[in-house]
Amino acid sequence: MISRAFQSGKKLIYLYSGLGPITQILSQVGNILAILYGAYQVALGNMEFTALLMFLMYFSYFSSATTAIASAVGQFQQALVGVQRIDEFMAVPEEENAEKTGVLKLADAPVVVFDEVYHQYPPEQKHSLSEVSFAVPAKKITALVGESGGGKTTCLGLMERFFMPIGGKITIDGHNLSDLDISELRERVAFVEQEPCILTGTIRDNLKLGRKTSTDDDMIFVLTQVGLSTTGIGQENLLDLYVGESGLSLSGGQKQRIALARALIRDPKLLLMDEPTSNLDGLDEEEVAELIRNRFQDTTVVYSAHRLSLILEADWIVVIKNGVVLDKGKHSDLLNRCEYYRRLIEAQAHGKVEL
Numbered sequence: 450m451i452s453r454a455f456q457s458g459k460k461l462i463y464l465y466s467g468l469g470p471i472t473q474i475l476s477q478v479g480n481i482l483a484i485l486y487g488a489y490q491v492a493l494g495n496m497e498f499t500a501l502l503m504f505l506m507y508f509s510y511f512s513s514a515t516t517a518i519a520s521a522v523g524q525f526q527q528a529l530v531g532v533q534r535i536d537e538f539m540a541v542p543e544e545e546n547a548e549k550t551g552v553l554k555l556a557d558a559p560v561v562v563f564d565e566v567y568h569q570y571p572p573e574q575k576h577s578l579s580e581v582s583f584a585v586p587a588k589k590i591t592a593l594v595g596e597s598g599g600g601k602t603t604c605l606g607l608m609e610r611f612f613m614p615i616g617g618k619i620t621i622d623g624h625n626l627s628d629l630d631i632s633e634l635r636e637r638v639a640f641v642e643q644e645p646c647i648l649t650g651t652i653r654d655n656l657k658l659g660r661k662t663s664t665d666d667d668m669i670f671v672l673t674q675v676g677l678s679t680t681g682i683g684q685e686n687l688l689d690l691y692v693g694e695s696g697l698s699l700s701g702g703q704k705q706r707i708a709l710a711r712a713l714i715r716d717p718k719l720l721l722m723d724e725p726t727s728n729l730d731g732l733d734e735e736e737v738a739e740l741i742r743n744r745f746q747d748t749t750v751v752y753s754a755h756r757l758s759l760i761l762e763a764d765w766i767v768v769i770k771n772g773v774v775l776d777k778g779k780h781s782d783l784l785n786r787c788e789y790y791r792r793l794i795e796a797q798a799h800g801k802v803e804l
């Protein structure tokens with residue numbers, strides 16, 4: 450469907466890039482010809498100079514009217530493409546729904562267990578995850594740690610049910626994750642992406658996306674908690690601040706803070722975060738790591754972590770390499786027994802690599 454929308458967009462660009470210049474050129478050429486022909490007739494004595502002026506005036510009205518019609522035709526085409534795109538989006542089947550399942554509710558922060566999970570991105574031949582088993586304790590912070598491409602984001606996507614395992618199972622409080630009502634899942638599980646999706650609009654619009662019913666006071670509260678009022682965005686009229694097209698006027702760090710605020714306002718039972726401090730640096734990073742610790746005490750938190758401050762903030766660490774779990778445990782135990790983990794931490798501590 451995205452490719453069809455892209456094709457429609459391309460058609461529109463061709464149409465505009467062709468129609469606009471052609472009508473402009475025709476109109477200008479017409480003006481020049483009319484002036485030359487009129488001047489010639491005046492020179493021959495067939496026409497009075499005042500008549501030529503009148504003629505040119507009416508001719509310029511005529512040519513601007515034809516240009517306006519051409520532009521209206523372009524806008525009409527644009528509207529048609531827009532309608533076509535809306536139709537395409539409306540035709541997308543709804544997410545697999547609760548009717549089939551719908552038994553499990555998430556009343557409290559859950560325990561999540563991966564039990565010999567396999568995953569593969571079609572049409573890839575290789576497994577992105579193989580025999581992955583680990584447990585995420587309730588109301589604790591679990592960090593997924595490992596080099597890029599190891600499978601951390603895939604694990605988070607599976608928990609959010611963006612896609613399903615091709616083998617093994619994921620349970621949530623002992624029930625298969627697929628038994629969780631999808632609307633319950635979307636309501637109780639928050640996902641903070643590495644590159645947060647920011648709406649074109651105000652900060653208020655963006656926070657309402659987290660919870661439609663939130664009040665201005667709720668929103669100011671979470672914005673203060675994520676430190677947005679102290680990072681270049683003044684407190685005054687903060688909610689009404691227009692963030693530009695897809696958050697264009699915000700820095701990467703500010704976008705991540707808005708995404709965190711959006712998660713906070715939902716008060717989730719399970720919070721999934723894909724490298725939530727990737728766009729922050731130094732003190733900011735430590736501040737956000739601490740915020741996650743303090744503010745989500747009643748939530749089961751799982752994040753993929755590249756940075757040391759986030760890794761150290763976690764209660765439980767799962768080490769993943771090439772789609773396989775190498776080890777799991779507490780930071781101090783892993784340092785003692787897992788060579789791969791020790792090397793990752795040393796490299797981070799010396800600032801050599803971004804994991």
Ligand SMILES: Nc1ncnc2c1ncn2[C@@H]1O[C@H](COP(=O)(O)OP(=O)(O)OP(=O)(O)O)[C@@H](O)[C@H]1O
Nearest residue numbers: 570573577596597598599600601602603604753804
């Ligand atoms: N949409 C996709 N289609 C095909 N392969 C994918 C897709 N997304 C990820 N992969 C592959 O799956 C494997 C695991 O990727 P994943 O993004 O889960 O790793 P990661 O540990 O989160 O990496 P990073 O730290 O860079 O985000 C990689 O080999 C990656 O190339």
